[in-house]
Amino acid sequence: MKTTKAFRAALTAASALIAVAFAGAAMAEDVTLEYWVYSDFAQGEALAMQQEFIKEFTAAHPGVTINISGKGDDDLTAGQVAGAASGTVPDVYMNAQSVGAQLVDVGAMANIYSQFMALPEEQRNQFDKDALASCMPKPDELYCLPYTGFGSLLFLNLTVLEKAGIDTATPPATWSEWFEQMQKVKAAGMYAIPDETLVFNSIAEIYATTGSTETWGFDWANRKTRIDEATMTTVLQKFVDMVPLNSGTSRNDQATKDLFISNQLAFHTIGPWVNPTYEEAAKASGLKYDFVLIPGDTAGKTGGIRSYEIVAVAPGKNQEIAFQFAAFITEKAQMARWAKLLARYNANAAAMADPDVSALPLIKVSVDAAHGAMEVAAPYFVGSIPSCYNSTVIDFASATADGEYTPAEGAKEMIAALNECMAQ
Amino acid sequence: MPFRRYLPHYLMIAPFMVLFVVFFLYPILSGLYYSFHDWNGVRVPEFVGADNYSKIVASRDFSRAMGNLAAYIAITVPLGILAALGLALLVDSFTGRWSNFFRNAYFMPVVLPAFLAATIWRWIYAPNFGLLNTVLGWFGLPSVNFLNDTGTMLYALIAVDIWVSAGFNMVIILAGLKNIPTELYEAARLDGASRRQQLFHVTIPMLGPVLFFVLTYGLISAMQVFDKPWLLTGSSFTSYGGRRNALLFPVMDMMGRAFGGVKFGEAAAYGFLLTVAIVAVTGVMFGLRAWSERR
Numbered sequence: 001m002k003t004t005k006a007f008r009a010a011l012t013a014a015s016a017l018i019a020v021a022f023a024g025a026a027m028a029e030d031v032t033l034e035y036w037v038y039s040d041f042a043q044g045e046a047l048a049m050q051q052e053f054i055k056e057f058t059a060a061h062p063g064v065t066i067n068i069s070g071k072g073d074d075d076l077t078a079g080q081v082a083g084a085a086s087g088t089v090p091d092v093y094m095n096a097q098s099v100g101a102q103l104v105d106v107g108a109m110a111n112i113y114s115q116f117m118a119l120p121e122e123q124r125n126q127f128d129k130d131a132l133a134s135c136m137p138k139p140d141e142l143y144c145l146p147y148t149g150f151g152s153l154l155f156l157n158l159t160v161l162e163k164a165g166i167d168t169a170t171p172p173a174t175w176s177e178w179f180e181q182m183q184k185v186k187a188a189g190m191y192a193i194p195d196e197t198l199v200f201n202s203i204a205e206i207y208a209t210t211g212s213t214e215t216w217g218f219d220w221a222n223r224k225t226r227i228d229e230a231t232m233t234t235v236l237q238k239f240v241d242m243v244p245l246n247s248g249t250s251r252n253d254q255a256t257k258d259l260f261i262s263n264q265l266a267f268h269t270i271g272p273w274v275n276p277t278y279e280e281a282a283k284a285s286g287l288k289y290d291f292v293l294i295p296g297d298t299a300g301k302t303g304g305i306r307s308y309e310i311v312a313v314a315p316g317k318n319q320e321i322a323f324q325f326a327a328f329i330t331e332k333a334q335m336a337r338w339a340k341l342l343a344r345y346n347a348n349a350a351a352m353a354d355p356d357v358s359a360l361p362l363i364k365v366s367v368d369a370a371h372g373a374m375e376v377a378a379p380y381f382v383g384s385i386p387s388c389y390n391s392t393v394i395d396f397a398s399a400t401a402d403g404e405y406t407p408a409e410g411a412k413e414m415i416a417a418l419n420e421c422m423a424q
Numbered sequence: 425m426p427f428r429r430y431l432p433h434y435l436m437i438a439p440f441m442v443l444f445v446v447f448f449l450y451p452i453l454s455g456l457y458y459s460f461h462d463w464n465g466v467r468v469p470e471f472v473g474a475d476n477y478s479k480i481v482a483s484r485d486f487s488r489a490m491g492n493l494a495a496y497i498a499i500t501v502p503l504g505i506l507a508a509l510g511l512a513l514l515v516d517s518f519t520g521r522w523s524n525f526f527r528n529a530y531f532m533p534v535v536l537p538a539f540l541a542a543t544i545w546r547w548i549y550a551p552n553f554g555l556l557n558t559v560l561g562w563f564g565l566p567s568v569n570f571l572n573d574t575g576t577m578l579y580a581l582i583a584v585d586i587w588v589s590a591g592f593n594m595v596i597i598l599a600g601l602k603n604i605p606t607e608l609y610e611a612a613r614l615d616g617a618s619r620r621q622q623l624f625h626v627t628i629p630m631l632g633p634v635l636f637f638v639l640t641y642g643l644i645s646a647m648q649v650f651d652k653p654w655l656l657t658g659s660s661f662t663s664y665g666g667r668r669n670a671l672l673f674p675v676m677d678m679m680g681r682a683f684g685g686v687k688f689g690e691a692a693a694y695g696f697l698l699t700v701a702i703v704a705v706t707g708v709m710f711g712l713r714a715w716s717e718r719r
Binding site: 073074077078081082084085098099102105106107195197198199200247248249250252253254255258259262264384385386387388390391392394395398399402417424 | 464465466467479483484485546550551552553554569572573574658660661662663664665667668669672677680681683684685686687
């Protein structure tokens with residue numbers, strides 16, 4: 001009896017220990033990841049697809065819970081910077097490439113190079129090489145996985161162009177052809193283009209019609225701008241020439257979209273995210289539009305900018321599982337589904353080459369646009385862009401367009417002011 | 425033994441003292457400390473003396489922001505008080521339900537979230553399709569790009585600001601009006617004072633303390649203006665202030681330095697400069713008030 005009792009007690013104790021051990025193991029595996037995305041990723045069908053990705057990942061990783069939160073551009077950056085200071089950075093999050101250096105600087109981004117190198121080679125090779133390189137300031141430092149992206153496009157209102165007597169079958173191939181069309185549109189009593197001096201990205205888009213990545217962005221070693229004076233002079237002259245032709249609204253204003261939809265504006269240079277709005281207007285009000293590459297100064301050269309949204313992982317105890325999730329959502333299968341759903345370009349070159357994806361018109365032109373476009377704020381992940389930089393570019397572009405400077409003076413003053421800003 | 429004797433008293437004021445130290449004194453002192461350091465919010469702060477201050481004062485953005493602020497204060501504060509006083513006198517002249525209705529109607533913009541107010545006004549100001557430009561069109565006038573034309577941007581902001589703040593100031597002035605003894609008006613009427621004379625010789629002098637409060641509060645608020653110009657110009661941490669920085673204000677510049685450039689030391693210095701300016705202005709206001717009372 002005694003033996004039986006002792007045996008039972010020992011068995012009970014062992015069972016309890018095993019139960020505790022299992023519970024401990026389960027506890028160790030249980031993890032909640034905070035996943036921050038741009039607002040438009042957390043709405044409608046985009047959110048449904050993100051949740052599908054999360055469901056698939058968590059099914060393969062029991063004990064992992066992922067909370068997705070959509071945030072505006074500024075909220076993302078402010079939250080990540082403040083989170084770095086307080087030790088509450090989201091485990092995995094999106095932001096723009098151009099903010100990367102700031103986030104590395106405050107310690108919000110983990111170096112994921114070793115984890116990336118541990119991925120199968122096939123998966124590593126899926127990424128667009130340039131996009132991946134932009135996340136690597138040094139050979140053994142990788143701070144992000146390139147995710148979605150864009151190359152800016154020229155949206156054409158075909159009704160406006162027809163009214164102005166322009167043959168819409170042949171889109172403009174060079175800046176001079178494009179400018180000639182702008183003048184015809186204005187002569188027909190409509191607006192040609194938004195005011196491209198109001199937003200940094202639209203200034204960059206027009207700069208790219210003449211210049212290139214090598215003459216734009218930052219010389220971090222000497223803390224100077226890479227903007228070339230002669231190129232900027234040419235570009236500022238373009239802004240001066242466009243003054244009588246523009247709508248006075250910025251590329252990002254709702255008013256610009258309204259003008260385009262109501263057949264009062266011919267051209268709109270912007271990223272592909274505007275397409276759903278115009279697609280809807282085509283169905284609802286018969287808007288006739290098309291999208292092409294932004295023409296550069298010479299045939300074959302394109303203007304416009306490219307940039308990527310990135311996925312980064314916070315350093316800390318959840319870094320490993322957070323990286324696995326980041327690798328999962330940026331993998332070809334997920335990126336192809338994402339591209340098909342939204343007809344949006346992304347940094348997974350293998351997904352972009354998928355026949356079902358590359359057949360989509362917007363994807364096709366976006367791939368070409370991204371490859372021919374100028375990097376908007378390269379090189380990335382080297383230094384934090386001073387807050388005075390973008391506003392200085394906008395200020396001088398607008399002032400020159402207003403006639404306060406000649407294009408040559410404007411370019412010279414702008415570069416001097418930018419160098420002063422960079423030196424701070 | 426005095427400490428023991430007064431322990432209950434200390435315990436009584438302890439909650440306030442704790443909150444005061446944690447949420448007021450500590451942030452101010454740490455802000456002052458960081459303002460003399462190069463600090464990105466995370467790294468170990470590096471002492472740089474007064475560099476942050478000199479950088480800020482020497483920057484183009486600072487002089488532009490201060491210039492804009494001076495123009496904004498010079499117009500919006502007196503105009504805002506006049507509008508509030510006018511509304512208060514108007515609402516005071518109504519009785520019963522109408523008084524309540526108009527008081528609530530004019531106060532409504534105060535409780536609107538800034539984002540909503542900015543959205544409404546962006547629609548009102550929109551070129552071509554906006555409400556204002558539609559009205560201008562009826563009279564055959566050309567479309568005005570209120571939020572992108574450097575000649576109109578500041579006035580467009582001031583109109584929004586007055587629309588938002590007038591209701592708040594009106595309620596305060598209205599409370600002041602209710603406290604003016606009716607005997608004073610009766611006496612003035614017996615002396616043959618006209619409505620205008622009653623306004624300038626009874627109402628406004630009796631509203632002195634209230635108007636002083638509204639003026640001081642208006643000045644302090646104006647010096648901290650941020651959300652309306654930020655939203656009206658569609659600003660972000662990487663680009664703010666609108667066309668040619670016509671709506672760039674100090675707090676916007678400070679936010680840009682903190683979150684756009686990740687220079688929290690500079691932002692702290694900026695905050696301190698603003699704090700000193702606000703304290704100085706408030707001090708001058710109280711000094712003027714004391715001087716006018718002694719006269």
